Amino acid sequence: MANSIKIRAKLKGDTTQVKCLMTHPMETGLRKDSKTGKMIPAHFISEVMATSGGKTIMTAYWSGGISKNPYLSFDFKGAAKGDEVTIAWKDNQGGSDSETAKIS
Amino acid sequence: MTMNTKRRVFLKGSLAAGTVGVAVGAGLLTPQAVIAAWDEKAFAAKSVDEALNAAMGMASNTASDAIKIKAPDIAENGAVVPVSVSTDMAGVESIALLAEGNATPLVATFELGEGAVPDVSTRIKMGKTADVIAVVKAGGKLHSARKSVKVTIGGCGG
């Protein structure tokens, strides 16, 4: 699942604005497959961790109530242009991915 | 070539800019950490209070004007409802986002670390017209705000 995360990180004044988009089905486990009639098993990102400069900026815990191909944006202070931000996710089926971007 | 960028928030040049490749991820999150932190009881809860008790350690909260929820009055599509929560309160530890009408109302919790500004946006699913509730934990207490979002069910899609 390489490249499942896209990140844009921009410094505005003293605040870094991070926007990211993850590619993931975000299945709640409550939906039926229209073709087979069987329930589609729950498959969703349960945890997203954002780090920069060795510090954890934010940890998000999610349910399948987050939309398919999830979007997340957040702000933080204390970083400079050129610093890196890393976003990493884990899903409920043991999948994971991470991506790093430079702050512009 | 003049680009039609007036209505497009992102520009051609920004595509993939700044991405420096896959890194470190494997070491950041161990499976144990996920299991320990992702609270099944909170996310499986059928009521707002039950979810808050599990996720935030308490349910009692006071309404606060200092919390701003940005969400559409009418959701175009209940499967993708853009929601932003921000507050100028000091000492925010975490934010919970709930959709009151959903079978399991708790959608997300955000634990703020060092330097994080309490201002998060995401897109959520809403099963029906209901309030979106944001609960902010600051100074060991819960503060909340709510906004009604009308969800229409359609199948035609303009």
Place this chain on the structure above:
Amino acid sequence: MKFKFLALAAIYALSASVVMADKKATDTTPAEDLKVYRDYFQKRFPGIPLDEYANGAYALDAVARDNWLAIEEFPPYEPMIEAGEALWNTSFANGKNFASCFSGDPAQRQNFPYWDAKRKMVVTMELAINECLESNGEKPMGYNKGKIADLAAYMAYQSRGQKTNVEIPDDADAMKAYNAGKSYYFTRRGQLNFSCAHCHMESAGQHIRSELLSPALGHTTGWPVYRAKWGELGTLHRRFGGCNEQVRAKKLKPQSEEYRDLEFFLTHMSNGIEYNGPSARK
């Protein structure tokens, strides 16, 4: 086929000039059609600039527009543009690639659809993509979604800002294809007995239950589209099929002659409006 009472009759009936209600498809030139079509919308929705029609229903409804702008903040189709770029750069088994078929330039949107005088048919961008694959000994892609939509998204993205400018050559066969597309657009079909124009001209801006009907003008500019309903990208012809099914008519095959002719007519009707694909819709 009966052309009487079809074609631009619907427009004329609704616009000021009611007298022309029994025009045949072949009675007016493409240039005349374009003027009537555009005037109809501009009269109906005064104050909306022509280019805004590229945004469909979001040109008309402020609440829906807010939803949409929040989605466009980081649009769900962005990873697909990248996937399309990778496809563009992938070599075929013979060492060539898509650039070999498209003069090395992915910004091709404004060149399609066009009338191929030799083959006497309308050629769409998706058709040209598959013909490129086949002429290089590669397997063609499915026309509705997936890889072809990714590649079209990359090509459309590179073409943003180009203006729609479909020329209908003054040639009997080309006119026949154009008129076939026009007739398709104004012909009632399906159990609901609706034409394309019933929803997207006559009722544009109104609601069908909870759905705001988008104006036909500008309908061809933003493809491929990521529809939240699909949860993925789809092509214009996939949407044609969906529209047919919504009026409970049988959908046709993507890239069938009927749909290519329809695209020819419909894209001509958006002449002058900028291409802005890929785009996001509900």
